[in-house]
Amino acid sequence: MPNMQMNKTPMKEQAPEIRRTNWLEVACGYTPEEAVSEAQRCLNCKNMPCVNGCPVQVRIPEFISHVAKGDFEGAYAVIRETNALPAVCGRVCPQETQCESKCVRGIKGESVGIGRLERFCADYCADKRPAPEKAAPKGKKVAVVGSGPSGLTCAADLAKRGYDVTVFEALHTAGGVLVYGIPEFRLPKSIVSEEVGELEKLGVKIETDVVVGRTETVDELFDEGFEAVFIGSGAGLPRFMGIPGEDGNGVYSANEFLTRINLMKAYRDDYATPIKHHRRVAVVGGGNVAMDAARCAARLGAEKVYIVYRRGEAELPARREEVHHAKEEGIEFCLLTNPTSINTDEKGRVSSVTCVRMELGEPDASGRRRPVAVAGSEFDIEVDAVVIAVGTAPNPLIRMTTEGLETNRHGCIVTEEDGVTTTRSGVYAGGDAVTGAATVILAMGAGRTAARRIDEFLSGGKSAD
């Protein structure tokens, strides 16, 4: 008999006033009892609508039924079969728009907490993982460019099929956006390094400090004996707004701000990277990256942190949960507000940001109502830092140095309908480098598809999936 409780089993969280002062994880995870109780809410639907909502098609009802029986290791094994990074996905996937949005329990009441259960299984099994099974070596080398979610997934799937895989990472630590972008309090970095360690156990080689497009070109990788290349170089190029004052001291791209904090650990006294401890910070943008930046600014000790977003609450692209957490932590939302200039003092330091009120007009190409400035509504917000989190574009280094690799006017790599096969034979791509800034799980889905295509390409036939 399923547990017919209407709402998800709650997950413990650090209290807002406490967590604002530390970098520990906000959500504390389920206990085994809580996990079993939540798993028992699953109706084990025959047609498995939730699985269709998952970009990597985790067999959700199957793993949940293991959890319901208290067989957590069995559950984890099921997840691992299709998901290379369960501990990551359980934390950062937007389940509410994916698997959980299809859950039958969500029609009346709340959906099953699939993400929470996935996270629980991964955490429970963190020190109980069986040694990964290695396939017979195929004797073929594949290069993976970038060690973010798409690259790690592609590498794992290829290694499991017996390919000799080398991952090239430009930064000094593997993980891509999982280490430089997503903050510690949402995704502890130890989890990422454990996942990378699992990959190495599968035989994947990881070479940090190699910038493909500079240190090596894609052509040189082929010359060195790699027979296929997967490009998962992400969308790392930050966009600025093009308003006066963006050169001021105290204006950051979200990438710079987050990288200093997450990758370079600037918030810790034992690391050398400098960071300013700003008093009043405006973060421009309404996505998850903006929420991350705002919550980091608060943890660095800012008295006031604003989210400045040109549309309304309903249009915020960030996950509801992130918005909710940010509000709890005292982040102030200036909605329907758009910066028009950043003002600086005589030393070039940010002193305020001039904004204009917006109202929503007709829907634009994205289907969201277009914000229009209200004439004469300018006002200043006193701040000493502005973080620009209005999006990123794909990194240009690979397209600048790879002949025959077509990109579109946004700089995204052009692919066939499968989303991964590029215009250059033997070169596959996925993740933000193809789609522009999107989610971790979509990138992982692309990494999986690419691994399948690469296998087909190198074995001259259909891939057994």
Add this chain to the structure above:
Amino acid sequence: MFLIKEKKILNQNTVSMTVEAPRIAAKARPGQFVILRGDEKGERVPLTIAGYDPAAGTVTVIFQAVGASTTKLAELPEGGMLCDIVGPLGRASELDGIKRAAVIGGGLGCAIAYPQAKYLHDIGASVDIVAGFRNMDIIILEEEMKAACDRLTILTDDGSNGRKGLVTDGLKELLDGGAKYDVVIVIGPPIMMKFVCKLTKEYGIPTVVSMNPIMIDGTGMCGGCRVSVGGEMKFACVDGPDFDGHQVDFDELMKRNTMYRDEEQHDCNLLRAAKELEHHA
């Protein structure tokens, strides 16, 4: 980990470090840079490549121990290990086809100007070098520069080497003496580059400058290295580091470079205090 094959103290606080990094050595061209990190908790420090030897698989950087991170880097011994070195980053300087060039270096900028002069000299261009230093004690690469040009002028701010003046004085003298250049290449402190550019603009000579702004990743990701060139925002790491000197907004660059001065000073003082304690222990 990367082996420090050779380390030379050029003067009181200027160090030359030759690092084993075959991949970078094979690819490096004049004008490009590397980012290095001494240890796991160190800062990423961008430094322009001062020399490279593909056969030996080494790259050389020259830097001044000015902040906490460079001071710590400078303490690493020959035979020791660097945690990270990544590169070559940035676009290479466009030097092919140049027939007559003046290469201007200011202080440590000479370490970057020298490979450019050498490259031009090696491809048969006529090269004049004008190098400026604060005083004669910190002159670096004198012999190397001499061997890489037709005429070398070294000036000091205080005249301690017998020739007092700024690099602009040296360049003006050459120009007024009838020297003709296709291009002037300037590398040094922003204020120096600004005034050389002002001079060459009067003479109508195309001028290339090499930017060395604050940056983290060096691959276009952080946007910290943004500079205004011709009113447009450029990233020094992917669009540069070389830019048309007549288009660069140097005042903005100088302001941006002061961003972390307080923090650096603070860290530096801490380091100094720690060292003194060590000394007394």
